[in-house]
Amino acid sequence: MTISVGDTLPDVTMVKATAEGPQPVQSGEFFAGKKVALFSVPGAFTPTCSAKHLPGFVEKAGELKEKGVDEIVGTAVNDAFVMGAWNSAAGSQDITMLADGNAHFVEAVGLTMDGSGFGMGTRGQRFSMVVNDGVVEQLNVEAPGDFKVSSAEHMLDQL
Numbered sequence: 001m002t003i004s005v006g007d008t009l010p011d012v013t014m015v016k017a018t019a020e021g022p023q024p025v026q027s028g029e030f031f032a033g034k035k036v037a038l039f040s041v042p043g044a045f046t047p048t049c050s051a052k053h054l055p056g057f058v059e060k061a062g063e064l065k066e067k068g069v070d071e072i073v074g075t076a077v078n079d080a081f082v083m084g085a086w087n088s089a090a091g092s093q094d095i096t097m098l099a100d101g102n103a104h105f106v107e108a109v110g111l112t113m114d115g116s117g118f119g120m121g122t123r124g125q126r127f128s129m130v131v132n133d134g135v136v137e138q139l140n141v142e143a144p145g146d147f148k149v150s151s152a153e154h155m156l157d158q159l
Helices: 049-060 061-066 080-090 104-109 152-158
Strands: 013-016 021-024 035-041 072-075 093-099 112-113 122-124 127-132 135-141
Touching: 021 104, 035 049, 035 152, 049 061, 049 072, 049 093, 049 152, 061 072, 061 152, 072 080, 072 122, 080 093, 093 152, 104 122, 127 152, 135 152
Parallel strands: 035 072, 072 093
Antiparallel strands: 013 021, 013 093, 035 127, 112 122, 127 135
């Protein structure tokens, strides 16, 4: 079942890319007590994700924070080293990367996709959400191949 607005995020282990190396993070603790703009992409360094999705959140980070967002999080079914490298290459200090290398988060929220036709295996769909104290306030899931409702611009209009 897909997560919905008003649902509490499931508590799963993700991995935060840090300068000291990968650090396990419990999503229940991480999302507690703050407003988070989360975006999920099928994969770091993939065309739309690198050309549009991440750059939009980098560009709009200040505006999102002005509208009450405490933290901006990017996630994908990649390991923490890849997520950290992607943030170093195209992201910013304003983005926290949480790796979902085993797809536990996207499975728990019901937003997986089958990327095996592209040699990618199980991945997360392209989506974004506003999470306030662990509760989903906005959920924006893209149709396959689209990039519209999960953008930073769309999220700004929702805040």
